[in-house]
Amino acid sequence: MKTSTKKLLQIIISAILSVIIVLLEHFLKLNDIIVLILYLIVYIFLSYKIIFKAFRNLFHGEFLDENFLMTIASIGAFVIGEHIEGIVVMLFYQIGELFEAYAVKKSRRDITNLMDIKPQTATKIIDGKEIVTDPMMIAIGDTLVVKVGEKIPLDGKIIKGNTELDTSSLTGEAVPIFVEEGNDVLAGTINIGKVIYLKVTKEYNDSTVAKILDLVENASNRKTKTENFISRFAKYYTPIVVGLAVLLAIVPSIITKDYQTWIYRALSFLVVSCPCALVISVPLSFFSGVGAASKCGILIKGTNYLELLAKANIFVFDKTGTLTKGNFEVEDVYSRENTEEMLKLGWIAEAKSNHPIAKSIVKYVESHLDLDLKDEFAIEEIPGKGIIAKKDNDLILAGNDKLLDMYHIAYQKCSFAGTIIYIVKNKQYYGYFLIKDQLKEDSKEVIDQLNKKNYQTIMLTGDKKEVAEDVSKRLNLSSYQAELLPDGKAKALEALLANKSKKDIVAYFGDGINDAPVLMLADIGISMGNIGSDSAIEASDVVFMYDKLTSIIEAKKIAKKTMRIVYENIIMSLGIKVIVLLLSAFGITNIWLAIFADVGVCILAILNAMRAMKIKK
């Protein structure tokens, strides 16, 4: 039988026996001594373990141990003739303990089950034979086979076959991705297409999955300010209450000579002297909050960041890859006369370039014209300016104002935000393409929500001022800084941190690859959607596994809910304890109510803490 079941049986049997004794005493009018002996038998059956622990710890010099306090409270009750109270104290105390143990166990289990990404087995190929083994036992360079429906057990490279992978557990992306020979695959994704063979490139403990699990499981290693406060508080709470109990038992008794009453009241003090509810419910709430977040693809490296997230009010964003997609699209085309001719010229100049802007022009032209061009132009790229295409006597320019100024071309300068590529042939100006970086689908919604709460939203970018201004206007950001040099972002953030008030908490969002120093500088560094990258996981405090900015809204919600639960628990447990102490001191209440309130508040606080794990969808 499990210890918990045994304990439960012990409690139930004792409760039933006590009721029987009460009835016997009432109806059969038993001799007082016999009743006392019966009660004592039940009492010892119920609490011999606690009494044993109490005395063992006492010999170790621990006299403020909760086992000891409960023993004194119950024995005290027996001594002053309140037998039932003595048993009830032990009964409820153990019910509380049992419940606490159950709740803690359940949360521990829940958090490991939350993320169903852990691969359980790997199928290794040795001499053409398949051997199923633990992923931990696989070495780099081993060949694995992954069948349909199986999880990829370790990070590797496909050496045979192609398939579709369901990556939703890692990336939140519902659309399966196609992978073939030579592609890297991540452990934790599920093969939903065909059988593939792969060569392992990382040991299990270095794989992304192992890192994610490790991160979630160890999140609560760093203690929060609130937790530290509570443990310091607990250190003083018990001695103070016990001290008061001793005073209450001695001083008024000597004055009034009514020992019975005052010792009884003092025993109530001992009953509520254990800070259980407080001490367990606070870390349990944080633990549950971290669990809830990881269920939403939000990995929080330490519970202290949950505390900070709840308070975060300045949100700083990198532009490309965070607010914008980083892929360019032609937004508008202007031509002075012949649009078709202008588009063709653009295509001729840009077709051979790999620059993202050139690609966007080529894509645009090809989707608007049926091209049948075989003209071979010689192409020259001028960095930061544009492209020159030459053939015989023809000279095409495709580039920005700097390129046109270089050739002294007369044209109408246009001041739209975005990148403008002017098209010129033989010194004659034809028109321009207006190209913009596309906003991410959820950027606007997220910034709107943050603005609504009066949080600051700031963008830092290395991009041109016009582009930054355009993005900033479209998203309605509080402010932006543009044309920052590579180390400029860190300097800008440093300045921001130096000038903020003490209450402000700055969260920085980046891709985690190029901006590791900035991520580390911020109060909370958040990286998004680069779950495969080690540097992203290492440099940031919070990782959004899914490439969705809306995760910040969810994260904030979870953090706030967790903090609310933590404060509720602190106020509730302390409040009820203080009330019980006051009522007991004035004799308005009795031991029954004291133990009931004490265990009750502990159970309530634990139930409340476990609420942090639940997420409203």
Place this chain on the structure above:
Amino acid sequence: MKKVVKIIDIDCANCANKLEAAIAKIEGVKEVSINFMNEKMIIDIDDNIYDNVVEKINKTKKKLEPDCQIIGL
């Protein structure tokens, strides 16, 4: 040397706090944090007197929380 070890069967969260406070006082323990929810102890021990410190930790444990087990120290 910094180590993360498993610590199981601690009675309650407050007991974990008490044990942490007691271990922190041992000479040669640079840093210690016991996490009740994770059942883990992160501890930084002075390498020169490692064995001596571990012995003291076990003694403290035996005194405060005889039922708990520290695995991997």
